[in-house]
Amino acid sequence: MKKIYLFVLIMISISITACLEDKEVTFLERLPAVNDGDSSLPSSASCSGHTASSYNDVGSGTLVAPYILCNETQLLDFATNGCGNLGSTACTQHFKLGNNISLVGNWTPIGLMNTVAGTFNNGEVFEGTFDGDFYYIENLTIPASANRFQGMFHALNTTAVVSNLELRSVNISGGGYVASLAAYSSGTIDNVKVSGTVTSTQEVLGGLAGFNAAIIRNSSFTGTVTNTGTSSGVNVLTGGFVGYTNDSADHRNNFTNAVVSSTHTNASNIGGFVGYALQSSFRNSYAEGSVTASSGASSNAAGFGGTIIGDNNDAIGTEHDDTLEDCYSASAVTAGGTAVGLISTSHQALNMNNNHFSGTLTAPTVYGIFNHSPLLNNHSNNFWNSTTSGTTNFGPNTFGDDPTGKFTHLTSAQMLVQGSFTGWNFSSVWTMGTSYPENTSIGPNF
Numbered sequence: 001m002k003k004i005y006l007f008v009l010i011m012i013s014i015s016i017t018a019c020l021e022d023k024e025v026t027f028l029e030r031l032p033a034v035n036d037g038d039s040s041l042p043s044s045a046s047c048s049g050h051t052a053s054s055y056n057d058v059g060s061g062t063l064v065a066p067y068i069l070c071n072e073t074q075l076l077d078f079a080t081n082g083c084g085n086l087g088s089t090a091c092t093q094h095f096k097l098g099n100n101i102s103l104v105g106n107w108t109p110i111g112l113m114n115t116v117a118g119t120f121n122n123g124e125v126f127e128g129t130f131d132g133d134f135y136y137i138e139n140l141t142i143p144a145s146a147n148r149f150q151g152m153f154h155a156l157n158t159t160a161v162v163s164n165l166e167l168r169s170v171n172i173s174g175g176g177y178v179a180s181l182a183a184y185s186s187g188t189i190d191n192v193k194v195s196g197t198v199t200s201t202q203e204v205l206g207g208l209a210g211f212n213a214a215i216i217r218n219s220s221f222t223g224t225v226t227n228t229g230t231s232s233g234v235n236v237l238t239g240g241f242v243g244y245t246n247d248s249a250d251h252r253n254n255f256t257n258a259v260v261s262s263t264h265t266n267a268s269n270i271g272g273f274v275g276y277a278l279q280s281s282f283r284n285s286y287a288e289g290s291v292t293a294s295s296g297a298s299s300n301a302a303g304f305g306g307t308i309i310g311d312n313n314d315a316i317g318t319e320h321d322d323t324l325e326d327c328y329s330a331s332a333v334t335a336g337g338t339a340v341g342l343i344s345t346s347h348q349a350l351n352m353n354n355n356h357f358s359g360t361l362t363a364p365t366v367y368g369i370f371n372h373s374p375l376l377n378n379h380s381n382n383f384w385n386s387t388t389s390g391t392t393n394f395g396p397n398t399f400g401d402d403p404t405g406k407f408t409h410l411t412s413a414q415m416l417v418q419g420s421f422t423g424w425n426f427s428s429v430w431t432m433g434t435s436y437p438e439n440t441s442i443g444p445n446f
Contacts, residue, residue, distance in 0.1 A: 047071075047098035055082045061093035063129065068098040075101055075137070079110045083126055086112060093128045097135040097165070107140050107172075109183070111154040115147050118177070118184075125155040132165025132192075134446065140180075142172045144199065149183040150174030151210065158214070160187030166446060170196030170223075176203050179210040179243065180221065186213040193444040197224045203236055206243035206275070207258050213246050218253045220443045227262040227270075236267045237275035239306065240287055249280040255443050257288045260331075266296035268344065269306035272331040277308040281323040284429065284439050288330045295336035300371060302344035303329030303359050309350070323351040326429050330436065331359045338371050339363035340395070341384045345372040350379075354424050357384040358415060358436040367395040369407050379406040381423040385436070387412040 047070030052058050055078035059067040069075050082090030091111060111125035142150050149155065150172055156162065162181065170180045177183045178200040181192060194208055204210045207221030227238045237244045240258035242251070251274075262270050269276045272287030282305075293301035300306075308324060324343070333339040341357030343350075357368060365371075368384035368391050386392045386409035394407035405422070414420045415436045424430050430437045 053077070055090065063094050066094035066096045066129070066131065068096050070098045072101050072103055079108050083110050084108060084112060091123055091126050091128065095128065096131040097133050100135045101137045103137065103139045103141070107142050109151055109154040113149055113154040115149045118149065120155055122157065125157050126153050127157040127159045129161045130165070131163055134164050136166035136168050138168035140167055140170045140172070142174065144173040146175035148174055148176040151179045151181055151183040153182045155184040156182045156187035158186045161190070162187070162192060163190040165192050167194040167196065170194060170198070173199040175201050177210040179206045179208060181208050183210040185209050185211065188214060189216040190218055191444050192219040193446050194220065195222045199226045199228060201229045204243040205236070205238045207240050207256055209242045211244045212242050212249045215250045216242065216254060218444055220254060221256045221258060223258055225258050225260045227264060229264045235269050236262050236264050237269045238262050239271045239273055239275040240289060241273045243275045245274060245277045245280040247279050251281065251285060252283040253442050254285045259290050261292040263294055265294050266298035267294055268300050270301045271304055271306035271344065272302070272329050273304045275306045277305055279309070279322055282327055283323065284326045284442060286328045286439055290332040293335035297337050299336040300338040300340065300344045301333050301335040302340040303331040303333050303342055303357050305343045307345040308343050324355055325351065325353045326355070326439065328356045329359055333359060333361050335363040337363060338365040340371045341368045341389055343370040352379040353381060355382045356436060357389065359388060361389045361391065366391045367393055368409055369394040371395060381405070381421065382407050383410050383421060385410060385412055385415050
């Protein structure tokens with residue numbers, strides 16, 4: 001049986017590959033966009049006239065006639081006896097909600113996975129489609145434990161698509177790789193809205209997804225993201241939207257409004273949107289709320305990304321489109337060591353254009369944009385509020401590059417003037433809000 005092994009080295013160099021039989025192939029490859037205009041998909045699902053108890057009572061499990069989940073009994077059956085039962089084909093089939101569903105009791109993540117080793121077999125984690133059809137699931141609860149890879153789904157494989165779904169009042173805990181929707185995703189997540197609380201004691205924690213290696217778009221998380229570990233010097237990779245991303249992961253039109261915190265001593269890689277990103281792109285997205293790192297003297301936190309690392313050999317439009325573009329953070333950032341507006345650490349050739357920070361910074365050391373200086377050649381038209389942040393310093397300038405036109409501090413009054421933001425698109429991307437520019441047409445369509 002084909003197996004996929006997840007190896008995570010949480011340091012500066014992180015890679016994930018899949019070994020399929022004797023051939024090693026890249027597992028985290030970019031997926032094409034979802035065909036939103038696919039007329040073969042039913043426009044709506046109906047549970048009228050059905051008294052269903054098994055996940056496969058209504059529908060055929062095909063893309064044209066998906067299984068319709070009408071009630072809690074069916075949804076639980078799908079998680080435990082469907083795509084949670086060795087030998088079942090349910091993980092590769094297609095599903096749609098037909099009602100709002102309120103859960104009672106604890107949830108078992110969908111799919112089969114070795115949550116200690118982080119391994120799973122093809123066909124045993126979800127690989128089909130799950131269309132919420134704009135219905136919601138509420139009170140999805142996983143109690144505190146040392147178990148890893150906790151969420152509605154253990155994992156989404158490369159062909160999986162989850163869309164048009166709302167999760168309300170989630171309360172999910174675990175010992176690492178924890179999130180509301182998917183602990184691990186190399187599939188496509190589109191138009192998903194989540195509210196609630198996620199908690200972890202170890203590495204990789206995100207509001208919507210723990211680890212992402214593909215596409216998340218038009219989605220949001222609102223709530224609390226808390227890493228409660230107490231160990232020292234841990235790279236906790238904690239983000240308000242996603243914990244850790246890798247190898248061409250593509251995020252666009254998303255937002256989070258979360259209270260993000262870590263109690264790990266001297267913890268790093270804590271961000272309002274993403275904890276740690278390697279060769280990933282973020283476009284037209286924002287983070288609001290707060291970000292708090294521990295009181296350790298070496299702890300650091302950032303309004304948008306804990307760490308975002310590019311590739312020296314890549315440029316915009318190439319395989320690893322390492323980009324932060326048309327994004328902002330308005331988070332209140334607090335740390336025992338260093339608090340930063342956008343990115344705590346940035347290495348190599350990240351393309352950073354048309355972003356702003358408009359929150360507050362509280363720490364012994366504060367910087368408007370980042371804490372670790374990359375080369376500045378690939379950056380343009382980034383701004384931060386020097387009044388609210390309390391600093392006119394964009395960050396350490398290790399290479400002595402000229403920041404003119406790349407990083408500019410503005411007062412609160414200047415942040416209200418559209419003309420301050422040179423080169424920005426105010427016709428379709430940005431609009432002037434009450435305190436600063438805001439993204440237009442962003443987040444889930446609910």
